[in-house]
Amino acid sequence: MAVRNLIDGIREAMHEEMARDERVVLLGEDVGKRGGVFRASEGLVDAFGEQRVIDAPLGESGIVGVAIGMALNGLVPIAEIQFADFIHPAFNQIVSEAAKIRYRSDNDFHVPMVIRAPFGGGVHGGLYHSQSVEAFFMHVPGLKVVIPSTPADAKGLLKSAIRDEDPVVFFEHKRSYRLVRGEIPDGDVTVPIGKARLVREGKDLSIFAYGLMAFHAEQAAETLAKEGISAEVIDLRTLLPLDREAILASVARTHRALIVHEANHTMGAGAEVAATIAEGALYELDAPIRRLTGPDIPAMPFNTPQEEHFMPNPEKIAQAARELLAL
Amino acid sequence: MARTKESPKTTSSLGPAEVRKTYRNMLLARTIDERMWTLNRAGKAPFVIPCRGQEAAQVGWAAGLRPTDYFLPYYRDLGVMVTLGYSARQAFLSLLGKGEDVTSGGRQMPGHYGWPDRHVITGSSPVTTQVLHAVGIAYASHLRGEDTVAATSLGEGSTSQGDFHEAMNWASIYKLPVLFVVENNGYAISSPQSKEMAVQDAAERALGYGMAGVTVDGTDFFACYEATLQAAERARRGDGPTLLEFKMYRLLPHSSDDDDRTYRSREEVEAWKERDPILRMQKHVLDAGVLTAEENEALRAEVQAEVDDAIAYAEAAPYPPVEDMFTHVYAD
Numbered sequence: 320m321a322v323r324n325l326i327d328g329i330r331e332a333m334h335e336e337m338a339r340d341e342r343v344v345l346l347g348e349d350v351g352k353r354g355g356v357f358r359a360s361e362g363l364v365d366a367f368g369e370q371r372v373i374d375a376p377l378g379e380s381g382i383v384g385v386a387i388g389m390a391l392n393g394l395v396p397i398a399e400i401q402f403a404d405f406i407h408p409a410f411n412q413i414v415s416e417a418a419k420i421r422y423r424s425d426n427d428f429h430v431p432m433v434i435r436a437p438f439g440g441g442v443h444g445g446l447y448h449s450q451s452v453e454a455f456f457m458h459v460p461g462l463k464v465v466i467p468s469t470p471a472d473a474k475g476l477l478k479s480a481i482r483d484e485d486p487v488v489f490f491e492h493k494r495s496y497r498l499v500r501g502e503i504p505d506g507d508v509t510v511p512i513g514k515a516r517l518v519r520e521g522k523d524l525s526i527f528a529y530g531l532m533a534f535h536a537e538q539a540a541e542t543l544a545k546e547g548i549s550a551e552v553i554d555l556r557t558l559l560p561l562d563r564e565a566i567l568a569s570v571a572r573t574h575r576a577l578i579v580h581e582a583n584h585t586m587g588a589g590a591e592v593a594a595t596i597a598e599g600a601l602y603e604l605d606a607p608i609r610r611l612t613g614p615d616i617p618a619m620p621f622n623t624p625q626e627e628h629f630m631p632n633p634e635k636i637a638q639a640a641r642e643l644l645a646l
Numbered sequence: 647m648a649r650t651k652e653s654p655k656t657t658s659s660l661g662p663a664e665v666r667k668t669y670r671n672m673l674l675a676r677t678i679d680e681r682m683w684t685l686n687r688a689g690k691a692p693f694v695i696p697c698r699g700q701e702a703a704q705v706g707w708a709a710g711l712r713p714t715d716y717f718l719p720y721y722r723d724l725g726v727m728v729t730l731g732y733s734a735r736q737a738f739l740s741l742l743g744k745g746e747d748v749t750s751g752g753r754q755m756p757g758h759y760g761w762p763d764r765h766v767i768t769g770s771s772p773v774t775t776q777v778l779h780a781v782g783i784a785y786a787s788h789l790r791g792e793d794t795v796a797a798t799s800l801g802e803g804s805t806s807q808g809d810f811h812e813a814m815n816w817a818s819i820y821k822l823p824v825l826f827v828v829e830n831n832g833y834a835i836s837s838p839q840s841k842e843m844a845v846q847d848a849a850e851r852a853l854g855y856g857m858a859g860v861t862v863d864g865t866d867f868f869a870c871y872e873a874t875l876q877a878a879e880r881a882r883r884g885d886g887p888t889l890l891e892f893k894m895y896r897l898l899p900h901s902s903d904d905d906d907r908t909y910r911s912r913e914e915v916e917a918w919k920e921r922d923p924i925l926r927m928q929k930h931v932l933d934a935g936v937l938t939a940e941e942n943e944a945l946r947a948e949v950q951a952e953v954d955d956a957i958a959y960a961e962a963a964p965y966p967p968v969e970d971m972f973t974h975v976y977a978d
Contacts, residue, residue, distance in 0.1 A: 391783055
């Protein structure tokens with residue numbers, strides 16, 4: 320196993336699944352010759368042809384709506400939205416259509432499909448190339464929402480998402496594409512959807528995070544360890560369905576909970592994690608639940624100091640942990 | 647590409663037995679529609695979306711396709727469904743939200759069709775979403791080298807939606823076998839066509855996408871049927887999609903919750919009743935000797951009896967169990 324980038328896991332998962340199953344197709348803006356603006360689909364059009372790696376006309380509702388039709392007629396589409404910030408024209412197709420087709424047809428129809436979208440900031444993307452929009456989709460029964468934080472998970476979770484019988488919204492943190500490196504298992508290894516990952520065991524507090532923030536939480540835990548603080552890190556991996564069991568079990572071990580995400584504070588994924596703990600493990604807590612999140616402003620500014628101030632990072636996570644332990 | 651206005655046809659390749667069947671389908675759709683409205687006014691059905699005035703076009707385009715084709719109708723398309731074999735019982739089971747409802751097990755409002763056995767794809771209420779699904783379905787068929795067509799219908803108001811334009815663009819770029827059927831009944835709830843588009847005919851919109859656009863008299867079954875056959879043939883031989891526009895009039899309000907007296911004159915409605923497609927078809931079958939006057943009366947009585955039975959059956963049918971509402975959110 321070689322050490323690789325996270326985006327290599329994405330590419331490998333798509334390549335292997337397209338080779339394994341001829342029903343799998345990829346459609347999106349610039350996914351063909353260009354290989355996607357981040358190169359996630361580099362080489363796929365050469366391997367599988369233009370009929371299966373489809374340069375879509377520019378329009379997100381069209382990409383997702385056409386993908387739904389493909390899924391209704393025997394294909395397994397991967398619809399790439401170039402940036403999560405641009406997913407909103409497709410919101411109706413995702414929420415009113417993909418999420419509800421199985422339910423509204425009383426199981427007569429279903430749409431096995433994946434909607435991939437790079438999300439998150441820290442790359443000078445400004446307001447419209449930095450957003451974290453996962454909470455919108457986490458509120459929609461019928462969807463699954465998956466966010467990998469390691470190269471191995473990127474491959475294994477995406478393979479599972481492609482094989483899933485229901486629509487999966489798959490968010491990939493764009494800063495993590497080439498920042499997060501790790502071993503990727505060779506061959507057909509899948510990671511189940513709906514199971515959190517225990518990144519690091521600890522005794523003093525639990526840090527819950529996903530995507531780039533799970534990577535940063537791990538870095539923060541290393542810093543804290545040098546100070547004698549034992550932080551447990553849980554990578555949620557899947558926001559819908561949320562692995563409530565893993566969250567409650569971790570709180571029962573550590574009695575303190577720090578939740579980290581880059582999306583803005585109010586009604587973010589952290590709110591659901593906090594509510595889960597409040598409902599299921601309140602008497603396990605030795606301190607109030609703490610959320611470290613992006614601020615409640617419309618989106619991430621472009622300029623360097625304001626962007627840095629927006630993003631949680633290992634230092635801020637470590638500091639929040641220290642404060643939580645001081646309570 | 648061709649941009650044509652079809653002159654109404656009164657003859658076709660259909661034999662007398664097929665014409666009789668067509669007329670029966672139109673009558674059945676009309677009779678179901680009338681009785682649904684009555685049930686609503688009697689407080690027995692919460693919501694009705696009428697098809698009255700659109701039966702010729704609906705039966706026409708559905709009859710012009712094959713059972714192997716894909717159908718993505720909109721909520722007013724009872725005539726399409728009846729042509730595909732949807733029975734009066736099925737219609738009233740859906741109207742009353744009963745568990746046996748074939749379209750959704752009583753989950754959806756009436757008119758939200760879906761029937762896998764007949765290749766009718768499940769639909770929703772936000773209008774025009776289905777036209778993109780038709781494109782994806784056609785893409786999949788095309789990729790596998792099948793000669794099936796995906797046909798989707800919508801009102802002329804829906805041609806204002808972005809999804810409509812994205813779908814036309816996709817279908818024409820990839821020359822996909824899609825029929826976009828615009829049932830132009832003149833109104834999007836209260837908005838007249840003039841507030842939905844600056845062109846005379848919705849089919850003119852095809853020009854900008856490099857695809858065929860055809861405007862047809864939607865009160866003439868034969869014209870609608872023939873135009874559909876031609877468009878389907880074009881699609882099957884790889885010459886791409888067609889925008890078919892059937893012009894007609896919605897004889898009733900938008901729905902049982904609408905009051906059209908607030909936005910259109912009674913004179914206008916009465917004038918269009920003179921062009922009722924059922925009367926037109928009845929005249930044809932009598933004039934052409936497909937049915938005698940006595941046979942026509944017998945057929946109407948037969949259809950009424952079928953609808954009576956269907957209402958009694960649906961009223962007596964059970965609702966789905968409450969606990970079933972939690973099923974089929976995801977694959978089991």
